[in-house]
Amino acid sequence: MTPPVLLLRPPGVYRPQEDTELLARSLAESGVPHGATVLDACTGTGALAVAAGRAGAGEVTAVDRSRRAVAAAFVNCLLHGVPVRVRHGDFSTVGGRYDVVCSNPPYVPAPGPPDPTGAARAWDAGADGRAVLDRLCAALPSLLAPGGFGLVVHSALCGVERTLGQLRDGGLAAEVVASRDVGFGPVLRSRARWLExxxxxxxxxxxxxxxxxxxxxP
Structure with a gap:
């Protein structure tokens, strides 16, 4: 499964790329139970919310702290016939428990402040790229229903073992289920010397x- 081709993307909202495609494929391979409740955290355009709905989810909730992303996700789900509740805010305050949680959070290491503004909010995540990831790992145990599962995509630059360790410390079984090597995009190319x-x-x-x-x- 690949993200839908037709997606409204206002300026400043993350464009679905290789990470979105890899996560969508993993979601399809994991098998969304028919009628499952799904949370798409850091939804962006709503690409993963649409993918979850098309995979058989019964109720999809999409959340993002960007108002433009919220508007885009609502319209894109409407265009693709996916019933969705779109929330403006943070995944830590959305409430409820879900059979499936998927997320493509900001994870790019950045020399700027840990809470960027503007378009950079869609990808920059502090000096180690974990400003959002650490909070997501901490929140997942309380977001998942018993027997539920979560899927999170990020770069290995952020520390895969750290993600696995945090999730396991929270009582979850965690493993890497997919990976892909990709060339640097414009953002990482522009800060390659800093990363070195x-x-x-x-x-x-x-x-x-x-x-x-x-x-x-469990």
Whole structure:
């Protein structure tokens, strides 16, 4: 399964890319139970909310702290016939428990403030890329219904073992279920020297590994 081709994307809303496609494929391969409740955290255009609805979810909730993303997700789900509740805010306050939680959160290491503004909010996530990931890992145990599972995509630059360890510390079974090597996009290319200086990449490295981590609730 790939993200739907026709998606409204206002300026400042994250464009579905290789990470979105990898997560959508993992969602399809994991099998969304028919009628499942699904939370798409950091929904952006709503691409994963649409994918979940098309995979058989009974109720989809999409949440994002960007009002433009909320509007885009609502329209895109409407265009693709997916019933959805779209919420403006943070996944930590959305409430409820879900059979499936999927998320493509901001994860790009950035030299700027940990809480960026403007378009950079869609990808920048502090000096180690974990400003959102750490909070998401902490929230997942309380977001998942018994027997539910979560899927999170991010770059290996952010520390895969750290993600796995945090999820396991929260009582979830966690493993990497998909990965893909991709070349740097414009944002990472522009800060490659900074990444080298922080030893997040090797000298001359201009690619990253995307991973999808699955977390299962008991």
């Amino acid at each position: 200086g922080r030893r997040l990449i090797a000298p001359g490295q201009r690619h990253e590994r995307l991973v999808v981590v699955r977390a299962d609730a």
